[in-house]
Amino acid sequence: MNISFFFFHPIVLILMLITSSPVLSAPPLQLISLLSIKSSLKDPLNSLHDWDPSTAFSRPGFQPIWCSWSGIKCDPRTNQVTTLDLSGRNLSGTIPTHIKYLFHLQHLNLSRNSFDGPLQAAIFELPNLITLDINHNLFNSSFSPGISKLKSLKFLDAYSNSFTGPLPEELVYLGNLEFLNLGGSYFEGEIPSSYGKFSKLKSLYLQGNSLTGRIPVELGFSNQLEHIELGYNSFTGGLPVEFSRLSNLLYLDVSSGNLSGNLPAELGKLQKLEILLLFKNNLSGSIPASWAQMVSVQVLDLSDNSLTGEIPSGFSGLKALNTLSLMNNKLTGEIPQGIGELPDLEILSLWNNSLSGILPNKLGSNSKLQKLDVSSNSLSGPIPPNLCLGNKLTKLMLFSNQFVGEIPSSLTNCTALYRVRVQNNNLNGSIPLGFGSLPNLTFFELSKNKLSGPIPKDLGNAVKLEFLNISQNPFNSELPSNIWSAPSFQVFSASYSNLNGKIPDFIGCANFYRIELDGNNLSGSIPWDIGHCEKLITLNLRRNSLTGIIPWEISTLPSITDVDLSDNFLTGAIPSNFNNCSTLENFNVSYNQLTGPVPTSSLVFSSLHPSSFIGNEGLCGRVLKKPCRTDGLTAGAVEVRQQPKKTAGAIVWITAAAFGIGLFILIAGTRCFQATYGRKFSNDRDVGPWKLTAFQRLNFTADDVLECLNMTYKIIGMGSTGTVYKAEMPGGEIIAAKKLWGKHKDTIRKRRGVLAEVDVLGNVRHRNIVRLLGCCSNNQCTMLLYEYMPNGSLDDLLHGKNKCDNLVANWVIRYKIALGVAHGICYLHHDCDPVIVHRDLKPSNILLDAEMEARVADFGVAKLIQSDESMSVIAGSYGYIAPEYAYTLQVDEKSDIYSYGVVLMEILTGKRSVDPEFGDGNSIVDWVKLKIKTKNGLNDVLDKNAGASCASVREEMMLLLRVALLCTSRNPADRPSMRDVVSMLHEAKPKRKLPDSGGRAVGDGVINGQDFPEPQKPLV
Structure with a gap:
């Protein structure tokens, strides 16, 4: 026997103290139990440091010292332990059987730790237990039998674990149970009909599992129920009519539950109901008029269904209504005018229906309106003037309707406003002065209206403005001289807006990603200081009256991808410095007055279609199949300023020397590694x-x-x-x-x-x-x-010499890995506080366990995002680094999303991120984007070894390719969030059996610049 164990193990020490203590006449079983618990657990934070057995005894008449230990409470009369709270201590291990000696324990809290395995049955030996909280742990396997012994149990919270198998029916024998939360695990099968026998149950949470079948009508017989959450499962059928019997019901959530059929009119009897969430189902038919009798309802969300008919006029009488969300249905008719007079209305979301008529005149007059989204309907009339009367309006979404009149000037006083989208209407007048002074305005879209007059100069002073689109309006004015000065400005689009005058100097444009000024009457030259726009990806100046030469500075922009200068009067030659630019994908200078050769030594120019250069009689070169003069410059050509060029021979010699030295070090290091390491x-x-x-x-x-x-x-x-x-x-x-x-x-x-x-x-x-x-x-x-991960890395699977062909050829396995990685990164981005950015996501850092479940690894360069930070060095691997990261060094989630897109392309193509096949300086992203533009290019992109020759598999792979292209968008703002990626991957799930990789997520509101419904969150 280990001598140190004998003398210092807590249990042995206690027994020694017992025999030597004149005070205690009986073994202190409570103390033995507590110290046994401490010795059985892993406590990396040493949070149980005060559980010290050497101080465990006190004088007669005084409360035992363990009653003052952290997490422990005792009955002051009997000195018996009644509460054991170990929550949030990062504990793991197994609860020992000695816990059963805490006979008088009433409250046990093990939540927010890392306990795994089955739930220990010893807990069920505590006869007086009233509350048991084990939420946010890793308990797995089926739910352990024996819980029916806890006859006094009133509260059971097992949310967010990994339980599997059927829901435990044994719980119905707990006659005192009032709160039951089994959500966020992997329970499967149907909800037992016996769950309708709970006589005292008030709160039932079964959301976020893998439950199927019909919702049992028997739940409607548990007439004490006040709170029900069943969403994020895969039920069949509709909502039971019997729920109308739940006269005490306050909260009902069956969102994302795959429900179908009509809405039960009988639910109108639930006059105490405050929250009703049925979004993201397959419900059809009309909204029952009887639902206007739910006089206590505060939140009503029926969005993302197939509902038809009109909004019941009786909703004007729902005086307690705070949130009404009916977006993405097939509703028709007018919005009841009385809805604008509801005293507590904060959110009105009616996006993507077929509603007509005018907005309620008094909408916003109650001073509480925060979010209004009625976009993509057929609404008409003016915009109500008092939408922001209480200065609380944050989002105003009116796009794709038929609104007329002017933009209310009162909105320029709405300091809470951060997102305005009123494009594609018939609005007229000028843009009111004052929007540029709003401290929170970030997104402002006014395109496709009939706006005219000057563009307010204060927009150049907007503190947080990132996106401004005023395209397709007849302004007939000049651009403000300070338009590029807004410090956060990233995207400016003013296409076909009848603009005239010169393009203002580009000083201050350091954060711009996209500038679109095509289809105007702009004159003068392109300002030479465009080199200040260091992040510029897209520059579109086509169809103007610009003169002068193409500034050499355009070729120095590190991320420029798309340049369109066609249909102008530009002269001179095409700057040859573009030869050094590897990011350029499109370069259109057709229909100008350019002269000289088209650069051909660059892969970019050699891959462009001749139509990019037509309409320039003075241009020549191989691309145009028009030979150039060799005796000096072509007639009319203008010498463009060039950067000093290094001697080609010197570069070759330096490269060769570096390669030789590196090879020598590699060979020498390999030989001595095993001998010394x-x-x-x-x-x-x-x-x-x-x-x-x-x-x-x-x-x-x-x-x-x-x-x-x-x-x-x-x-x-x-x-x-x-x-x-x-x-x-x-x-x-x-x-x-x-x-x-x-x-x-x-x-x-x-x-x-x-x-x-x-x-x-x-x-x-x-x-x-x-x-x-x-x-x-x-x-x-x-x-x-x-x-240890027995299946190695994704890199081994896709590219290793000993790769297992039957796994590589299995598209279902590849999809499972892609989905698992997405879930892992989604967790880091959306569920960690602060947010964690991995910054080096690549196949070699994606490990595979015995079940081919993906595990993201190697967090050596990960970053906790607590504020806007930038790094002093570039972290990551070549081929996976987002283009903007190389020069901004800005740390955010978008760089991970780009890397994930590259990984997804590797999974789809079977190729590495960098390969000589792609061309000098090109990555897999460049190659894929180039291939899909060519006829039958997809045949080369999708890996036939994964089953791309099969039509159904090919269709599924194409869906993931679209996701990969979104993730690798040049503009970070165009990349989806990781929650959106997970949602899109679930939509592309293979039709064959796929092992469950867990996790559920919904979108965060914007995909590729478009507004979508925002994620629904539980309301408490």
Whole structure:
């Protein structure tokens, strides 16, 4: 027996203290139980440090000292432990059977930890337990039997775990149960009809599982129910009419539940109902007029269904109504005028219906209106003048209607306003002065109206304005001289707006991504200072009256992709410096007066169609099949300023020398690596004691890890920060140990990267994020210990020499991996606080477990986003870095989304992100975009090894290709959020059986610049 264990194990210590204490005459079972719990749990934060057995005894007549320990409360009369609260302590491990000795325990809270495995049955031996809270853990398998023993239980919260199998029917024997939450797991099958037998149940949460079948009508017999959430499942049939019997019901949510059929008119009897959420189903028919009798309703959301008919006029009498969302249905008729007079109305969303008539005249007069979206209907008449009377309006969405009249000047005083979209109407008059002074205005779209007059100069002073579109309006005016000065301005579109005068100097345009001024009457030259627009991706000046030469500075823009200067009067030559620009995809200078040769040494120009240069009699070259004069410049050509060119021969010699040195280092390093690196583990022992920091309960020590790696090790990977080894622990557990590189000059920097990985992964819990078991370190060395992934990485699967062909050829497996990665990144972007940006997403950092479930790994360069930050160095891997990241160094989620798009393209094509096949300087993104523009190009893009020759598989792959193209948009603003990506991937789910990879998400409102319904959140 281990002597140190005998003397210092908490249970042994307690028994020794008992025998020597004159005060205690009986074994303190409560104390034994508590210390047994402490010794059984992994506590990386040492949150139970005050559970000290040496101070566990007190004088007679005084409360035991353990009653003052953190998380513990005792009955002051009996000194019995009644509450044990271990919530939010990052604990893991197994609750021991000794917990049953806390006979008088009434409240047990284990929430927000990392407990896994089955729920321990010992908990069901606590006869007086009233509340049991285990939400946000990792409990899995089917729900353990025996819970019916807890006859006193009133509250059970098991939300957000990984339980599987059927819902436990045993719960119906808990006659005192009032609160039941089994949501956010993987329960399957039907809701038991016996759940209608709960006699005291007030709150029932079953949302976010994999439940099927019909919602049992018996639930309507639990007449004490006040709160029901059943959404995000896959039910059949409709909402039971019997729910109208629930006279005490306050909250009903069956959103995203796959419901069908008509809305039950009988629900109008629920006069206490306050919240009704039925969005994202397949409901049809009209909205029952009887629902106007639900006089207490505050939130009514029926959006994203197939409802027809009119909005009941009786809704004007719903005085408590706060939110009315009926968007994306097939409703017709007029909006009841009385809705504009509802005293508490804050949100009115009627987007994408076929409504007609005018907006209620008094809409907004109640001073509480915050969001108004009636876009994509057939509404007419003027915009009501008092929409922002209370200065609370944040979103005004009126686009694609038939509104007339002027834009109300009162909106220029609406300081809360941040998004305005009134395009595609018949609005006239001028843009009121004052919008540029609004402190929060971000998005302003006025295109396709009949607006005229001057463009307000104050728009150039807007503090947060990012997007302004005034296209297709007959302004007949000049651009303000300060139009490029707004500090956050990114996109400006003023196409076909009858603009005249000169283009203002570009000073101040540093943040612009897109400038569109085509189809106007602009004159003069293109300002030379366009080089200030460092982020510019698209420049469209076609169909104007511009003169002068093409500024050389355009060719220096690092991310310029699309340039259209056609139909002008430009002269001179095409700057040859474009030869050095690898991002250019389109360059149209047709119908000008240009002269000289079309540059041909660049892949960009050689791949362009001759139509990009026609209409210029003085142009020549191979692209136009028109030979150029060799004796000097072509007649009329103008010499354009050139950057100094380096000698080509010097570049070749430098490149060759660098290659030779690198090859020598690689060969020498390879030969000496095995001879020297194996000794590093034993040498590392001599630089201080090893310390093991565990993030969950481990059955091995730091010495076990070092001994294993010293005797025998297998290298399974190398990265920028270190080498990864496969190691088998004495108990048979296989782990992966990532060891930091040795004593290089940049060891400190790389060690910081590894420690950053510890900080990130130590607090992350998700099935698609690799699990960090612990961290071993001494004075000079650090090792991270992970769960071992037997199927290697996605890079091995797609490109490895020993790849398993039957897995590579399985499109369902590839889709499952793509979806798993999306869920992992979505968790980092949307569920972590602060947000985590991975910044180095690529196939080699995507690991695959035994079930081919994807796990995102290698967080050495991840960043916690707490504010607008930029990095001093570029992090990431070539081929996966977003184009804007290389020069802005700005850290945000959009760079991860671009990298994910590249990974998705690799999954679809079977090709690496960078390949000589793509051409010099091109990546897979450039190659795919070029291929899909050609006839039958998809045949080359989609991997036939994945089944692209099959029509159904090909269709599914094309859906994912569209997602990949969205993710790799040049403009970060055009990339979807990761929640949108997950939603789109679910829509492209293969029709064959797909192992469940978990997770559910909805969109965040904007996809590729278009407004969509915002995500619905639970209301409390």
